[in-house]
Amino acid sequence: MMESDRMMEQGLWHGRQGASPNLADVLERVLDKGLIIAGDIKINLLDIELLTVKLRLLVASVDKAKAMGIDWWEHDPALSQPRARQLAAENARLRKRVEALETAAPESRR
Amino acid sequence: MASYTYAVARPFDPNQAAGLVGVDGAAIHLVRHQDLVAVVSPLAPADADEAALRARLQTLAELEAIARAHHRVVAAVAACTPTLPFRLATVHRTDDRVARLLRREYRRFRETLERLAGRVEVGVKIYVQHEGASAGAMSVAEKTGGSGSARVGRDYMRYRREQRDRRQYAWRCATTAAEQIDAVLAGLAVDRRQHRTQSAALSAAPGENVFNAAYLVDAGRAEELAARARRLGAENPDVTLEVTGPWPAYSFAGSEERT
Numbered sequence: 001m002m003e004s005d006r007m008m009e010q011g012l013w014h015g016r017q018g019a020s021p022n023l024a025d026v027l028e029r030v031l032d033k034g035l036i037i038a039g040d041i042k043i044n045l046l047d048i049e050l051l052t053v054k055l056r057l058l059v060a061s062v063d064k065a066k067a068m069g070i071d072w073w074e075h076d077p078a079l080s081q082p083r084a085r086q087l088a089a090e091n092a093r094l095r096k097r098v099e100a101l102e103t104a105a106p107e108s109r110r
Numbered sequence: 111m112a113s114y115t116y117a118v119a120r121p122f123d124p125n126q127a128a129g130l131v132g133v134d135g136a137a138i139h140l141v142r143h144q145d146l147v148a149v150v151s152p153l154a155p156a157d158a159d160e161a162a163l164r165a166r167l168q169t170l171a172e173l174e175a176i177a178r179a180h181h182r183v184v185a186a187v188a189a190c191t192p193t194l195p196f197r198l199a200t201v202h203r204t205d206d207r208v209a210r211l212l213r214r215e216y217r218r219f220r221e222t223l224e225r226l227a228g229r230v231e232v233g234v235k236i237y238v239q240h241e242g243a244s245a246g247a248m249s250v251a252e253k254t255g256g257s258g259s260a261r262v263g264r265d266y267m268r269y270r271r272e273q274r275d276r277r278q279y280a281w282r283c284a285t286t287a288a289e290q291i292d293a294v295l296a297g298l299a300v301d302r303r304q305h306r307t308q309s310a311a312l313s314a315a316p317g318e319n320v321f322n323a324a325y326l327v328d329a330g331r332a333e334e335l336a337a338r339a340r341r342l343g344a345e346n347p348d349v350t351l352e353v354t355g356p357w358p359a360y361s362f363a364g365s366e367e368r369t
Contacts, residue, residue, distance in 0.1 A: 021181075023174055024308055025233065032183075032305070033324075033360035034197040035222075037115070037211065038157045043139050102270060 112158030113141070116149045116183045117358075118212065118219050120227075122191035130186050133179045137203055140203050143212035146219055149187050150208055166357045167199065182287035192227035194219060195360045218364075226359045229300060229330050232325045233354035234339050235308065236291065237317035238284035240277055281320060283348040288321035291342045291351070298335045299325035303361040307358035316350045333354045 020026075114133050121142070130138045132151035141148040157163055166172045177198060184195045202208045212219065296302045303326075305318040327335050336353045343351025 020178070021357075022352060023177070026177050026181050027173070028305065028308065029195075029357065029360040030180050030198040033363060034195040035118075035363040036197050037200050102274065 111152040111204075112155065113150045113205050113208050114153045115196055115200045115202055115208055115211075116151070116180060117187055117193050117195045118148050118185050118223070119189045119193040120223055121147050122187070128188045130183060131179075132183045133176050138183060140211055141208045141212065143209055143216065146212050146216065146223075148208045148212055149183060150205060151183075153201060158203075163199060163201065182359075184358050188230075192223045193358055194222050194226060195358050195363055205269060222364050225364075226326075226362060228329055229326050229359060229362075230329050230356035231359045231361055232299075232327055232332055232335050232356055233307060234291075234321075234323055234325065235319055235352045235354070236284065236288045236321035236343070237350040237352070238280050238320050238348065239317040239350060240280065268281060280348070281318070284320045287349045288348045291339065291346070291349075292321065292323060294342060295323075295325055295335060295339055298331065299327045301326040301362055302359070307363070309350060316352070320349075324357070326359055326362045329356070 114136075116132060116138075121140075122127070124140060127138055127149075132138055134154070134157070136151040138149060138151050141150050153344065157166065163209075167176065180198050184193065185191050188195070200209065292304075303324045305322040305324065307322050325335060332355070336355070339351060339353050343349060
């Protein structure tokens with residue numbers, strides 16, 4: 001076994017030596033990368049994409065969520081497909097609105 | 111029993127994977143076709159049902175357990191032999207279906223494995239630091255000594271504007287630094303993929319993630335690329351840089367549409 005192979009198994013660069021990689025990095029790779037096999041699959045890509053969207057909408061860190069014992073999707077109907085899209089769109093709209101307000105507010109008060 | 115499929119690989123000594131367990135602690139076995147193997151573990155019929163599997167993936171604890179098991183198997187196999195990682199939750203009805211997949215995609219799998227052989231993936235994330243979101247806001251307003259609330263409001267708004275400008279400036283500096291660092295690292299790599307930046311919420315990140323990429327590199331040069339990345343990050347006052355890996359070549363498995 002080559003040295004680099006041992007490194008890969010132990011993930012030598014993930015923070016402390018021998019520490020397992022952080023969950024966000026693992027999820028990014030196994031949910032977002034890796035080969036997609038079309039066809040004979042039980043979970044379709046849309047679901048995976050939704051999981052990913054949901055992960056990105058998260059406002060609590062994984063560690064915090066764990067500490068609080070939150071299984072976020074369980075208590076959140078957002079995984080049903082239209083709702084997740086709605087949330088993402090709504091999120092984007094709200095950000096724009098807040099930005100617009102922050103930009104406009106001082107001038108409008110003069 | 112359904113077949114949870116982790117990866118396709120070049121044949122390797124199964125003893126090297128002895129004791130390797132996957133999702134739900136199930137033992138790993140290999141499905142062979144010519145000079146390819148698929149790395150598989152059995153999944154109980156109750157879990158192989160689409161709705162059941164999806165439900166399991168909707169709780170953080172289950173998602174983490176399955177994701178880490180998936181990664182553990184892929185990494186262990188990739189440490190022995192050229193490996194083409196599959197996406198999470200790739201489940202076939204039977205081993206026969208897996209064998210059929212190997213027959214059908216034989217040429218493509220062979221070509222991809224050739225490209226990945228002897229190579230690993232190195233992750234590089236670059237962050238910009240922002241000062242505390244609104245920590246100083248009230249103190250600025252207080253320092254003005256104005257008595258009217260309108261005055262305080264105006265000062266607060268000015269403070270917010272200045273803060274936003276500072277953030278934008280810092281973000282631009284960091285983005286420029288990231289482009290320069292990326293250019294150097296890409297020169298050391300066989301290939302590169304830029305990923306979406308990670309939300310700060312997901313990881314205990316040291317600031318806002320402005321750049322997130324993976325570099326495919328010969329295994330013997332992974333340490334060199336990592337060291338170079340760290341040095342470039344340390345030399346640049348505008349950014350914090352984090353190296354992860356070495357990983358199996360998830361980002362270069364070939365399913366990505368080039369964007």
